[in-house]
Amino acid sequence: MDANEPTQTKTGKSPAKAWLENMAQGVRLAFFRRPAAFQFHVSANHFIAIAASSLAVSFVCAFAPIGFGGFFNLQALPSELFWVPLALFAGYLVSCTMKDAGNVLLVPVAVAAIGIPFTIASSAAWFAVEHRWLRAPPPVLGVLGIYQLFFAWWALATLVAIRRLIGPAPRGATSPAAIVAFVVLLPSYFVPSEPLWEPSFDTEEASGQAGQHRLAFSESALYAQTELLDAAVQQLKPERAGVEDLYFVGFAPYASQDVFTKETLSIGKLLEERFDTNGRSISLISHASLVDKYPIATLTSLREALQAVGERINPEEDVVLLHLTTHGSETHELSVDFYPLALQAIRPGDLRSALDDAGIKWRIVVVSACYSGGFIDALKDANTLVVTASDAKHTSFGCGDAFDFTYFSKAYYDEALRKTRSFEQAFTLAKESIRRREQTEGLEASNPQMFLGEAMKAKLSSLEKRLSAGDAIAK
Numbered sequence: 001m002d003a004n005e006p007t008q009t010k011t012g013k014s015p016a017k018a019w020l021e022n023m024a025q026g027v028r029l030a031f032f033r034r035p036a037a038f039q040f041h042v043s044a045n046h047f048i049a050i051a052a053s054s055l056a057v058s059f060v061c062a063f064a065p066i067g068f069g070g071f072f073n074l075q076a077l078p079s080e081l082f083w084v085p086l087a088l089f090a091g092y093l094v095s096c097t098m099k100d101a102g103n104v105l106l107v108p109v110a111v112a113a114i115g116i117p118f119t120i121a122s123s124a125a126w127f128a129v130e131h132r133w134l135r136a137p138p139p140v141l142g143v144l145g146i147y148q149l150f151f152a153w154w155a156l157a158t159l160v161a162i163r164r165l166i167g168p169a170p171r172g173a174t175s176p177a178a179i180v181a182f183v184v185l186l187p188s189y190f191v192p193s194e195p196l197w198e199p200s201f202d203t204e205e206a207s208g209q210a211g212q213h214r215l216a217f218s219e220s221a222l223y224a225q226t227e228l229l230d231a232a233v234q235q236l237k238p239e240r241a242g243v244e245d246l247y248f249v250g251f252a253p254y255a256s257q258d259v260f261t262k263e264t265l266s267i268g269k270l271l272e273e274r275f276d277t278n279g280r281s282i283s284l285i286s287h288a289s290l291v292d293k294y295p296i297a298t299l300t301s302l303r304e305a306l307q308a309v310g311e312r313i314n315p316e317e318d319v320v321l322l323h324l325t326t327h328g329s330e331t332h333e334l335s336v337d338f339y340p341l342a343l344q345a346i347r348p349g350d351l352r353s354a355l356d357d358a359g360i361k362w363r364i365v366v367v368s369a370c371y372s373g374g375f376i377d378a379l380k381d382a383n384t385l386v387v388t389a390s391d392a393k394h395t396s397f398g399c400g401d402a403f404d405f406t407y408f409s410k411a412y413y414d415e416a417l418r419k420t421r422s423f424e425q426a427f428t429l430a431k432e433s434i435r436r437r438e439q440t441e442g443l444e445a446s447n448p449q450m451f452l453g454e455a456m457k458a459k460l461s462s463l464e465k466r467l468s469a470g471d472a473i474a475k
Helices: 015-030 044-063 074-080 083-098 103-130 138-166 176-190 219-223 225-234 258-275 299-312 348-357 372-379 407-418 423-440 454-474
Strands: 070-072 197-199 246-252 281-285 319-325 362-368 384-388 449-452
Touching (some): 015 044, 015 103, 103 176, 246 299, 258 319, 258 407, 299 348, 319 454, 348 372, 372 384, 384 423, 384 454, 423 449, 423 454
Parallel strands (some): 362 384
Antiparallel strands (some): 070 197
16 A cells, blocks of 8 residues: 555544545546545445445436336345445455455445445436437447446445555455455446336336336236236237238347337337237336236236237138247247246247247247347248248347347337338348448347248238238328
8 A cells, every 4th residue: 555545534523424425436437546545445334325325326327318207116126235245344354364354344435425426327328329429439349338337337446445445355365356346346336227216118108197006016017917818818809801901019028227118109009000919919017107907917917918819810811910029048048028027038949839829820030139049940840931040050149228229120110110011122222221230339249040931931922912002002
């Protein structure tokens, strides 16, 4: 430790002034400046104050861009407070190494104080990017991402600060910076962060009316799921004799991120507007604000929804579009997640059997997920179109909460299918759009895939003509 750097904490100041000085110290250290003369004010009360401040800042940063049209996400509290026991344990280990009991609370106070400026800065950066006020170089937004960039900055600033505040370890002992790196920083990186305040989604959102929202997955919501699914099934219109109807089933099973919900709702509206699916669509959505409006998305609810659609269609005449949007794994499983429920991931064979059991012959299956190309072999046949956001060995992009669509779904639905009613042509347009976007942002190619069965090719051509003829009549 430098001779000029302090080793003791000042006492005798008012709690408010001590809190302000701790906050100011955190800002100094976040920008790699040397500690102020007083170091940190350290006590149990000071630690509680700085931890509460960190939580409050996280809440304000989540609330500010949304306002009152949202709900408190109770499920985010564990991830927001995950650092607390880690930092306390790291402080204990450092105090044992340095033989100084003052480090037990100095470490967590420093970690929290340094993290607060980064919470504010990263939230501001996300907001600026989302509103196109900030255009960072493609490698920053693409390869690293804003979260990774700010996390790396926070981690480095924290390690430098610990080195300056505590100094090197005795010969042969683990350094305090290394302890903090492995006990606090590394685990924190792998814990998914959720916002404390999330937007509420409502079917009346488009008309600007405020919707009712739920604060959590309550017991009443759990027991209402059967009724919600039954109601969604009952509103499905039957097929029309002599008309090639298109039915839509949307599946958004990852509750922790908004983009999948927003995407599914938007696609449902687009298909009603351009593909005549009004009254012939059903969406299964897992999101805390919609548990009283939509059936949650699980493998069981998907099977039941497809079964209901299969009972209403003319299997020789009608086409069913199944869109799934979530995270995917290298082992080709789709994430189904709604904490605290333990839900089954979906494998390619699960989708194939659900469609087969429902008696759905003409199928369009779109999978917007990483490694989704691994679903093609299990699903392909002469009567099926399979579209995936990536090949079997690459990730896809755009699952951040700042987005309304994942990258591929944006290109395929919101751009291409607004120009054409050909699902095959839309894929060609979307694939080129994705190629350009990934190249611009410095991303590794996701390589979207498509399989089109021979019989399905003719079927989709006939459906396209029917929809286009409807346009001509309307005009």
